[in-house]
Amino acid sequence: MKRNLFSAIMLTIVTLLFFSGVYTFVVWGIAQVAPNKGKGEIIEANGKKYYANIGQLFNDDKYFYSRPSAVGYNAAGSGGSNKGPSNNEYLGQVKARIDTFLVHNPEIDKSEIPIDLVTASGSGLDPNISPKAATVQIKRIAAIRKIPSEKLTKLIADQTERPLFGLFGPEKINVLKLNLALDNLN
Template identity: 70%
Template sequence: MKKNLFSAITLTVLTIILFSGVYTSVVWAIAQISPNRGEGEIVLIDGKKYYTNIGQSFTVDKYFYSRPSAVDYNAAGSAGSNKGPSNPEYLATVQARIDTLLKHNPGIRKADIPVDLVTASGSGLDPNISVKAAQVQIQRIARIRGIAPEKIASLIANHTEKPVLGMLGPEKINVLKLNLALDHIQ
């Protein structure tokens, strides 16, 4: 009994030291040598800070819409909705998002709507949308801003981030960066 108890206490102490001290210190050290010292990518506009690595709400028609958030873009409460795909409340929320998207983008069909424009990510803070999600919004933005759709399509192409190492993950577009670039072309 004493032998097992001593082993268990030793393992517990070593695990606490490893994961609370060593692991945390290694992650912190890596962050210090990364760009912006682990603070994320910060953009200053009119004296206000925006973080490009945290999703932000864009619902005005002259901008590309961002991915919906289950936590209302609150980084302190990062989480998904935890509602399954058969939950009636979840289905109603997704349907409302679809209806809003169709209302503001009359040229697209329900079948053309990418899933990332009507569902929240696991963290609720995804700052990116798919290339298709940006492309289905071109006509609305072009009409409202009076910009040629080809110019907006070119902007999307220029802001498309390729997969890591050319194969890990999908192509994506940071919505904040895309909307800032959209403001600059006018």
């Protein structure tokens, strides 16, 4: 028994040292070679500072809508709704988001609405939408801003971020960057 107890204590000490020291230092070191040295990407526009890696609320019809947030876009309390697809309250929220989207985009069929426009991400703070989610909003924005659809299609293509190394993750568009670029078109 003494041997097992000693082994358990040694394993605890080694694990504690590894995860509180070595692992932390390795992650910090990797962050130092990343863009912005592991800090958030800050964008300054119109005299204001925005964090590009945290979801921002865009629900004005002249902008591309952002992904819904389960935490009201509050970065202090990141988290999902934790409600499953069989939860009636959750289904009601998604239905309300679909109905709202259709009111503002009447030319779009319900089946064309991408899921990322009506469901929140696991963190509730996803700053990105899919290219399809941006494309489905072109008609509304073109009509309001009186911009040719082709110009908006090109803007979406220019703002689309490809998967890491062409393999990891889906194509995505940062909504804040997209909407700032949209404002610069006018």
